[in-house]
Amino acid sequence: MTIPRIPVRQSSTANRDKMNSMVRLGVVGLGNMGSGHVAQMSKVQRCELTAVCDIDEAKLAKYPQFKQFGDSREMIRSGDIDAVLIAVPHYDHTTIAIDAFENGVHVLTEKPVAVHKADAQRMIDAHAKTNLVFGAMFNQRTDPHYQEIRRVVRSGELGEIQRTNWIITNWFRTATYYASGGWRATWRGEGGGVLLNQCPHNLDLFQWICGMPSRVRAYCGWGKYHDIEVEDEVTAYLEYPNGATGVFVTTTGEAPGTNRLEIVGDRGKLVYEDGKILFTRTNQSVREVLETSPESFASVPTSVTEIEVDGYGGQHVEMVQNFVDAILDGKPLLAPAPEGIHSVELANAMLFSAWTDRTIDIPLDAAAYEAALKEHIATSRYEKKAVVAAEVDLSKSWA
Amino acid sequence: MTIPRIPVRQSSTANRDKMNSMVRLGVVGLGNMGSGHVAQMSKVQRCELTAVCDIDEAKLAKYPQFKQFGDSREMIRSGDIDAVLIAVPHYDHTTIAIDAFENGVHVLTEKPVAVHKADAQRMIDAHAKTNLVFGAMFNQRTDPHYQEIRRVVRSGELGEIQRTNWIITNWFRTATYYASGGWRATWRGEGGGVLLNQCPHNLDLFQWICGMPSRVRAYCGWGKYHDIEVEDEVTAYLEYPNGATGVFVTTTGEAPGTNRLEIVGDRGKLVYEDGKILFTRTNQSVREVLETSPESFASVPTSVTEIEVDGYGGQHVEMVQNFVDAILDGKPLLAPAPEGIHSVELANAMLFSAWTDRTIDIPLDAAAYEAALKEHIATSRYEKKAVVAAEVDLSKSWA
Numbered sequence: 001m002t003i004p005r006i007p008v009r010q011s012s013t014a015n016r017d018k019m020n021s022m023v024r025l026g027v028v029g030l031g032n033m034g035s036g037h038v039a040q041m042s043k044v045q046r047c048e049l050t051a052v053c054d055i056d057e058a059k060l061a062k063y064p065q066f067k068q069f070g071d072s073r074e075m076i077r078s079g080d081i082d083a084v085l086i087a088v089p090h091y092d093h094t095t096i097a098i099d100a101f102e103n104g105v106h107v108l109t110e111k112p113v114a115v116h117k118a119d120a121q122r123m124i125d126a127h128a129k130t131n132l133v134f135g136a137m138f139n140q141r142t143d144p145h146y147q148e149i150r151r152v153v154r155s156g157e158l159g160e161i162q163r164t165n166w167i168i169t170n171w172f173r174t175a176t177y178y179a180s181g182g183w184r185a186t187w188r189g190e191g192g193g194v195l196l197n198q199c200p201h202n203l204d205l206f207q208w209i210c211g212m213p214s215r216v217r218a219y220c221g222w223g224k225y226h227d228i229e230v231e232d233e234v235t236a237y238l239e240y241p242n243g244a245t246g247v248f249v250t251t252t253g254e255a256p257g258t259n260r261l262e263i264v265g266d267r268g269k270l271v272y273e274d275g276k277i278l279f280t281r282t283n284q285s286v287r288e289v290l291e292t293s294p295e296s297f298a299s300v301p302t303s304v305t306e307i308e309v310d311g312y313g314g315q316h317v318e319m320v321q322n323f324v325d326a327i328l329d330g331k332p333l334l335a336p337a338p339e340g341i342h343s344v345e346l347a348n349a350m351l352f353s354a355w356t357d358r359t360i361d362i363p364l365d366a367a368a369y370e371a372a373l374k375e376h377i378a379t380s381r382y383e384k385k386a387v388v389a390a391e392v393d394l395s396k397s398w399a
Numbered sequence: 400m401t402i403p404r405i406p407v408r409q410s411s412t413a414n415r416d417k418m419n420s421m422v423r424l425g426v427v428g429l430g431n432m433g434s435g436h437v438a439q440m441s442k443v444q445r446c447e448l449t450a451v452c453d454i455d456e457a458k459l460a461k462y463p464q465f466k467q468f469g470d471s472r473e474m475i476r477s478g479d480i481d482a483v484l485i486a487v488p489h490y491d492h493t494t495i496a497i498d499a500f501e502n503g504v505h506v507l508t509e510k511p512v513a514v515h516k517a518d519a520q521r522m523i524d525a526h527a528k529t530n531l532v533f534g535a536m537f538n539q540r541t542d543p544h545y546q547e548i549r550r551v552v553r554s555g556e557l558g559e560i561q562r563t564n565w566i567i568t569n570w571f572r573t574a575t576y577y578a579s580g581g582w583r584a585t586w587r588g589e590g591g592g593v594l595l596n597q598c599p600h601n602l603d604l605f606q607w608i609c610g611m612p613s614r615v616r617a618y619c620g621w622g623k624y625h626d627i628e629v630e631d632e633v634t635a636y637l638e639y640p641n642g643a644t645g646v647f648v649t650t651t652g653e654a655p656g657t658n659r660l661e662i663v664g665d666r667g668k669l670v671y672e673d674g675k676i677l678f679t680r681t682n683q684s685v686r687e688v689l690e691t692s693p694e695s696f697a698s699v700p701t702s703v704t705e706i707e708v709d710g711y712g713g714q715h716v717e718m719v720q721n722f723v724d725a726i727l728d729g730k731p732l733l734a735p736a737p738e739g740i741h742s743v744e745l746a747n748a749m750l751f752s753a754w755t756d757r758t759i760d761i762p763l764d765a766a767a768y769e770a771a772l773k774e775h776i777a778t779s780r781y782e783k784k785a786v787v788a789a790e791v792d793l794s795k796s797w798a
Contacts (some may be wrong), residue, residue: 162653165566167661174688177695219616219636219644225689235636235644237618245618245634247646254561254663255685255699258670262566264653271657286654289573290624296576300654359756 023106023324026051026081028072028096030059033110034087036316038063043317047324051080072096076103083133083327085320086110089183090190090197094119097134097337098126106133108323111200113340115191116348116373117366120341127338135323138335140201141208142313145277149261150209152270152279152307159266159285164210164238164246170257171198171250178226182384185228187376193230194252195347203343204335206248210263212342213238213246217359218350225253229382236350248350268302277307348373422505422723425450425480427471427495429458432509433486435715437462442716446723450479471495475502482532482726484719485509488582489589489596493518496533496736497525505532507722510599512739514590515747515772516765519740526737534722537734539600540607541712544676548660549608551669551678551706558665558684563609563637563645569656570597570649577625581783584627586775592629593651594746602742603734605647609662611741612637612645616758617749624652628781635749647749667701676706747772 025047027034034054041049053069054060060068069075076084076099083106086096094114097107107127113136114120127134140146152158171194183189190196195203221233232253238246251257260273268281282289282300289300314321318334325331348369349360355372424446426433433453440448450466452474453459459467468474471491475483475498482505485495493513496506506526512535513519526533539545551557570593582588589595594602620632631652637645650656659672667680681688681699688699713720717733724730747768748759754771 163568163648163650165648167564169562169663172685172689172697172699174692174695174697175690176693176697180695217616217618219638221642221644224642225686233644235646237616237634237636239618243620243623245620245632247634247648249562249564249646251562253685253689254668255681255688256668256679256701258661258663258668262657264568264657269653269655269657280655282654286571286652287624289654290571290652291574293573294575296573296579298571298573298575300571302655357758 021046021328023047023327024050024080024082025085025320025324026053026067026069026075026083027085027087028053028069028075029086029088029110030054030056030063031087034085035059035062037085037087037320040317041320044320044324046328047320051075051078073099076100076105082106083108083323085137090115091119094123097123101126101130101132101134104130104132106323106327107337108133108135108137108320109337109340110137111204111340112196112344112347113337114344115196116370117341117345117364118370120344121366124338124341133323133326133333134337135319135326135333136204136335136337136340137316137319138201138204138208138340139313139315139319140205141335142315142318144309144311144313145272145275146205146209147313148277148307148309149263149270149272153209153263153265157281158263158268158270158279160242161210161240161244161263161265163244163262163264164206164240165260165262166202166206166247167249167258167260168199168202169249169251169254170259171252172255172257173198173226173232173252175226178228179384185226185230185232186382186384187229187373187380190230191373192347192351193228193232194250195231195234195350198252199234199250199347200340200343202248202250203346204340207342207346208339210246211240212346212362214241214362215239215359216346216349216353216362218353220351220354221251221253225251229380231351231354234350234354236353277309278304279307280304420445420727422446422726423449423479423481424484424719424723425452425466425468425474425477425482426484426486427452427468427474428485428487428509429453429455429462430486433484434458434461436484436486436719439716440719443719443723445727446719450474450477472498475499475504481505482507482722484536489514490518493522496522500525500529500531500533503529503531505722505726506736507532507534507536507719508736508739509536510603510739511595511743511746512599512736513743514595515769516740516744516763517769519743520765523737523740532722532725532732533736534718534725534732535603535734535736535739536715536718537600537603537607537739538712538714538718539604540734541714541717543708543710543712544671544674545604545608546712547676547706547708548662548669548671552608552662552664556680557662557667557669557678559641560609560639560643560662560664562643562661562663563605563639564659564661565601565605565646566648566657566659567598567601568648568650568653569658570651571654571656572597572625572631572651574625577627578783584625584629584631585781585783586628586772586779589629590772591746591750592627592631593649594630594633594749597651598633598649598746599739599742601647601649602745603739606741606745607738609645610639611745611761613640613761614638614758615745615748615752615761617752619750619753620650620652624650628779630750630753633749633753635752676708677703678706679703 218236617635
């Protein structure tokens with residue numbers, strides 16, 4: 001994947017000295033996520049929030065201390081920012097990121113990186129022509145629980161992976177949530193439901209820890225619990241290149257919901273649930289016992305250890321800091337955005353599987369998926385009954 | 400389903416007085432299960448083990464205290480038994496049970512009731528013409544954990560079911576196990592693998608607790624971990640008549656394995672794992688919160704209780720006792736064998752789905768499945784490399 005390099009600002013040489021010690025950041029999109037980022041920005045070292053951008057003047061008016069833009073293209077070309085944090089609805093991640101790259105501006109994008117694989121590839125291609133930093137807001141990668149699980153899996157301590165199972169159903173959302181924003185939970189506005197909005201984190205972590213599957217079969221509930229046209233429940237079967245199998249289950253219609261990740265390998269199993277990581281180690285290779293034991297009903301002795309970690313990581317602030325450090329010091333990104341194509345591809349493959357009622361091979365045919373998505377947009381008969389302006393409203397932000 | 404009735408012995412009037420106070424039982428099949436049953440039979444009240452039957456004389460020779468038969472038809476017609484416990488390889492359950500019914504002998508059959516749905520239906524039809532007792536050895540129904548889970552689900556305490564998930568992978572079996580018996584883990588000899596041999600219990604409990612799904616989609620690993628032609632790994636997606644979804648995962652290739660049953664309803668979730676039942680109750684209907692909350696990110700307050708039970712039930716002994724009490728007193732059966740058709744149908748539907756690469760509707764087309772199974776038998780090119788005589792050998796018993 002992308003190896004972060006010391007950036008060379010290409011379109012402007014202004015403020016070069018300042019830039020070496022400080023990143024001037026603009027935030028585009030002042031909805032739920034964007035305003036949250038703005039509120040925390042003072043915690044990030046060597047980062048100066050200089051500009052904000054939104055199409056909604058009322059949102060802009062809350063930030064008189066920053067330069068204000070109603071159009072991201074103007075902010076990107078203003079010379080006031082070295083980097084942009086993109087927090088607009090998903091489809092616009094692509095256009096804004098490409099515009100930034102073409103104008104020498106570093107990009108940190110909210111998840112999902114893009115709505116579909118072809119768009120993600122367009123961003124990656126535009127980025128590849130630059131030396132700019134391109135990060136993705138996969139803040140859950142800062143959580144030491146997932147870091148430890150990844151370490152155990154990637155180090156080989158768990159042995160070769162046999163089976164994965166992630167039940168991640170603690171994404172409960174109300175009817176009010178879906179009513180907030182005409183773009184939300186539509187093919188045209190968001191390009192999907194729980195897979196595109198809530199699960200990018202989980203899909204990213206899943207592939208970050210276990211690698212990408214080679215086949216996916218999914219069943220989706222379309223507006224099963226909510227009055228929406230997109231998926232609010234997914235059950236997916238996964239097959240990995242080594243033959244391992246997996247299951248991924250998610251929904252926004254369940255409470256309190258479950259977050260349980262189980263990974264089984266030849267040397268035991270790892271279960272993460274209720275904030276606790278339990279590692280059940282076998283004292284020898286399971287395959288070896290299976291193949292060589294003279295007993296029919298052999299058991300494999302195990303020991304259980306809890307892998308204890310402290311807290312849940314620096315989350316968004318740590319991600320922005322990491323992005324700033326990558327720009328100023330060439331520090332490796334915790335979540336290079338080109339890796340974000342994987343979670344997009346997984347979400348796309350699951351939807352494509354459910355639409356076509358068949359198993360989808362990965363790599364996914366990006367053009368075929370884009371065409372299918374556009375067909376869903378074109379033939380959509382869904383109309384939102386009412387759009388409620390809630391405090392977490394993103395409806396007027398880059399709709 | 401079948402309501403147990405006071406039996407009327409039809410073919411023989413001998414020993415009627417004795418029969419009113421005592422059941423004379425014959426065991427057919429002295430392999431692993433049958434010999435285990437014989438060893439525990441003295442714990443069953445009002446049951447006299449009078450005869451044993453096996454085609455292997457060496458096995459019979461171990462039981463000089465009982466009448467010995469080399470052919471089940473002779474035992475059934477001998478007048479020495481009122482009831483037969485069938486513990487031979489699966490295909491023969493059907494022929495022996497029907498023979499018993501036609502000769503006025505009560506039947507308690509090991510699981511699975513039959514290899515495929517059509518055979519199970521044949522047994523049910525033969526039984527329907529009699530007033531005999533027909534029980535199935537679903538001994539896990541005696542486990543108070545499953546009884547309590549069923550009670551919570553069936554009582555409505557959990558609310559309408561939304562999602563089920565059973566990971567039951569603690570069925571580890573070695574190569575030695577599969578090498579013990581030429582019939583084992585072949586289409587011809589057993590008609591399946593983990594679904595037909597290990598999982599009948601789980602499939603029975605699953606439907607006993609949650610009801611039958613209306614659609615099934617499964618992926619199977621055929622001899623994935625062992626040198627066998629049948630399935631030793633299964634991942635299945637289920638859909639229930641009310642729209643609830645489910646997952647069932649099993650394998651004999653994993654150690655230590657997992658046994659975790661999660662059932663989610665409108666009033667919370669129930670999780671059974673590591674011998675512990677946790678019931679997380681919501682303080683109101685989740686659907687109601689979803690539909691009426693003014694908040695976008697509402698949480699539903701919950702309380703967690705552990706449902707404590709004592710031990711794991713009377714298992715096989717309790718099942719035989721229940722069978723005897725049903726014969727003598729008309730006591731309801733804990734596991735009427737006609738209900739066993741459900742677990743057979745589930746196993747068949749999963750295999751049929753994997754064979755045909757499609758989603759299978761339930762009720763399953765029994766004739767189509769039988770034809771497909773026969774096709775697998777006819778075209779099998781599998782040959783066992785070596786048959787090892789292990790202590791738990793069933794190979795010579797009704798092969």
